[in-house]
Amino acid sequence: MSSAPKPEVRSSNFFDADAARRRCLGFRRRILAVSQQVQALHVAPAFSCMEITDAAYHGLIRRAGAPSDDTFLMSKGHGCLAQYVILEALGVLSSDDLAAYCTPGGRLGAHPDYGTPGIEASTGSLGHGMGMAVGMSYGDRLLGADRTVYAVFSDGEFQEGSTWEAMMMAANLKLDRLVAFLDLNDFQGLGRTSESHPAFYPVLDKARAFGWEAVEVNGHDGLAIVEAVRGREASDRPLLVVCRTVKGKGVSYMENVPIWHYRSPSPEEYRQALAELQEISG
Amino acid sequence: MRNTFADTFYELAKNDRRLVAVVADISPAGSIAKFRQEFPDRFINTGVAEQIMIGMAAGMAQRGLRPFAYTIAKFSLYRPFEFVRDDLCYQNLPVTVVGIGPGVTYSTLGGSHHAMEDIALATSIPNMTVIAPCDPEEVRAATRWCATESQGPVYLRLGKAGEPVLTKDAVEPFEVGRMRVVARGTGTCVIAAGPILGLGRLVAEQLAAEAGAPVTLVSAHTLKPFDTEKAAELLRSHQRVIAIEEHVPHGGLSSRLKEVAWDSGAKCELRCFTLEDAFHHVYGSHADILSAHGLDEARILAALRRPAQVPAG
Numbered sequence: 088m089s090s091a092p093k094p095e096v097r098s099s100n101f102f103d104a105d106a107a108r109r110r111c112l113g114f115r116r117r118i119l120a121v122s123q124q125v126q127a128l129h130v131a132p133a134f135s136c137m138e139i140t141d142a143a144y145h146g147l148i149r150r151a152g153a154p155s156d157d158t159f160l161m162s163k164g165h166g167c168l169a170q171y172v173i174l175e176a177l178g179v180l181s182s183d184d185l186a187a188y189c190t191p192g193g194r195l196g197a198h199p200d201y202g203t204p205g206i207e208a209s210t211g212s213l214g215h216g217m218g219m220a221v222g223m224s225y226g227d228r229l230l231g232a233d234r235t236v237y238a239v240f241s242d243g244e245f246q247e248g249s250t251w252e253a254m255m256m257a258a259n260l261k262l263d264r265l266v267a268f269l270d271l272n273d274f275q276g277l278g279r280t281s282e283s284h285p286a287f288y289p290v291l292d293k294a295r296a297f298g299w300e301a302v303e304v305n306g307h308d309g310l311a312i313v314e315a316v317r318g319r320e321a322s323d324r325p326l327l328v329v330c331r332t333v334k335g336k337g338v339s340y341m342e343n344v345p346i347w348h349y350r351s352p353s354p355e356e357y358r359q360a361l362a363e364l365q366e367i368s369g
Numbered sequence: 370m371r372n373t374f375a376d377t378f379y380e381l382a383k384n385d386r387r388l389v390a391v392v393a394d395i396s397p398a399g400s401i402a403k404f405r406q407e408f409p410d411r412f413i414n415t416g417v418a419e420q421i422m423i424g425m426a427a428g429m430a431q432r433g434l435r436p437f438a439y440t441i442a443k444f445s446l447y448r449p450f451e452f453v454r455d456d457l458c459y460q461n462l463p464v465t466v467v468g469i470g471p472g473v474t475y476s477t478l479g480g481s482h483h484a485m486e487d488i489a490l491a492t493s494i495p496n497m498t499v500i501a502p503c504d505p506e507e508v509r510a511a512t513r514w515c516a517t518e519s520q521g522p523v524y525l526r527l528g529k530a531g532e533p534v535l536t537k538d539a540v541e542p543f544e545v546g547r548m549r550v551v552a553r554g555t556g557t558c559v560i561a562a563g564p565i566l567g568l569g570r571l572v573a574e575q576l577a578a579e580a581g582a583p584v585t586l587v588s589a590h591t592l593k594p595f596d597t598e599k600a601a602e603l604l605r606s607h608q609r610v611i612a613i614e615e616h617v618p619h620g621g622l623s624s625r626l627k628e629v630a631w632d633s634g635a636k637c638e639l640r641c642f643t644l645e646d647a648f649h650h651v652y653g654s655h656a657d658i659l660s661a662h663g664l665d666e667a668r669i670l671a672a673l674r675r676p677a678q679v680p681a682g
Contacts (some may be wrong), residue, residue, distance in 0.1 A: 218424015226432030249420035
């Protein structure tokens, strides 16, 4: 593990929505910069869950990176650039780590690896995060640890039977310290989820039928995400926050265009993206 | 074996709160039932859902616990295979996957319940340790090792119930990672992995009587890491080595011995008796199904009287 300093980042009760917007703008620009170093995979999936990840780290998790911390799991491992740039800002990862992203000398790949500072589970193969999150949360209870597990899932990942096995078990065990965010961006490998899997909706009803609390929010509104978690009724149920998002959010030509699941922008496209991310900064 | 495992687990878990049992809808044998009563929080039944059994075990191990995931071999390893690979092995977590009734143990339940390829599957994954104890005494030692010493994932392949003790007078102790000489002889050596060492002993006794000299009997309980050094020594010091295993011909004990034989330039005769590379739609006792695959004393002895042939692909 790294000996990098892990500054204490305790969230205050006040979540500054404007500060969050500015942070996320900077994080998107940082991700785009990384995308110019290598053929960065998964820019659009990271943009999709940018506000969710930021809200978790800056509004919910009590301290980032230390062992006694709340846990953050990027179950949709392909969204990990969103997590890497936040961990960099928190000093858990270094700029050298990001500079060596997806290169032989580095330790960061296109999916998170257990053992990397700030990364608590290896994900990437979809459908694994919920089970591990359930095990972690139950383990915390057995050990008497005061800890919440926050995890981010893709809508495609909710087609995995293993996710529902784990959700059923989470409800059986009354894991009220488990909070799942569903990054509902309506896109997966072969196109729109709503077209290939219309029976997936409404998601809220399905989660509730499985014994979960479930709320739906605008997934690009950090304050709404934080309030959905903080403001929940006292309950012995796990919580699913369904976050309506836009894949590639923030860059016009990336939004809802499937190729940006994998592609890095050309230098010209990069300049355009930066310009757009300036504009929305106000 | 199941009961010995349960007794051992219970005795250890009484004093070690890191030990947790995660089962998938299998009736808890012997002392596991006692464990469940006394420590209900540490007995988790995921129901007929094996992916969450493994996923949960991984998550708990990431919190410092030492879970045992326990069900019928076919369902503890095959059904959640990718979870075993990614969650347990890729992350190198100390979780023991217990497979009950491997091979064709469930002899009346048909092919859907036969785990004939489990050693090939389990040994193929990096970081995985694979242990197949031959009798209740080895189960006790192996369970203790998994609970207290292992640093990563283990596939612990147990039999079912009622297996005899084979190692009471063993000349070597049980040690994970070391092939174990149970009886020392000359000329011929019989090596087996798991409870089928009982058949190996019958064959060895018959061959000893025919030759008028003792036959070496070896428990190859650890399939991974495989004790290549001891295997090479046994291949070097005997004229004939006979491997017997309840596993398909590829990827198990026989395959490993043949690899070591080549690598070490062995000159001995090496004869391997395994399950056939086939699904036999036969029902009956465990011995009946083994026999349908050619694994009984008479068939093995008859085959040994014939010259060795390169088996068909």
